[in-house]
Amino acid sequence: MRRVAVLAVNGVVAFDLSIPCEVFGRAPLPDADRYIVQVCGETPEVRADAFGIRCPWTLSDLETADMVVVPGIDDPTRPVSDAVLAALHRAWSRGALIASICTGTFTLAATGLLDGRTVTTHWLAAELLAQRYPALTVDPNVLFVDEGRIVTAAGASAGIDMCLHL
DSSP: OEEEEEEEOTTBOHHHHHHHHHHHHTOOOTTSOOEEEEEEESSSEEEETTEEEEOSEEHHHHTTOSEEEEOOBSOTTSOOOHHHHHHHHHHHHHTOEEEEETTHHHHHHHHTTTTTSEEOOOTTTHHHHHHHOTTSEEOTTSSEEEOSSEEEESSHHHHHHHHHHO
């Protein structure tokens, strides 16, 4: 069984969070290992604009997943907590594939794991990402960038394509 952890923080874009849940949670894999999808919250409940999301799993579950998906956030300038940064680093160190959707790339960029890599995000946020994180090469003209164990997707529709690719 492959475990996919989806990071949930306050300000998460609910549609972005639902993409990996639906793509991996419904993936028909006859005669093969199935995916287990876990929404891992920074806190037991996070806010997603108009509603709250209860998170049955925690950041420690994120650290032990095979794949971690970081959805977009409503305010990409919001600081990322030390706990989230540490959990992403531990997942990376353990060998997890880490992917982001839309402005989730800002969260990944805050870890330093994207330094020296080519990445993408939603075209409306691409210039801001390049300004805030000059160690990245930001390509706003692609659906997703696959750098091996790190994959970044542009907007939500590109996030669907990225998840299908993975």
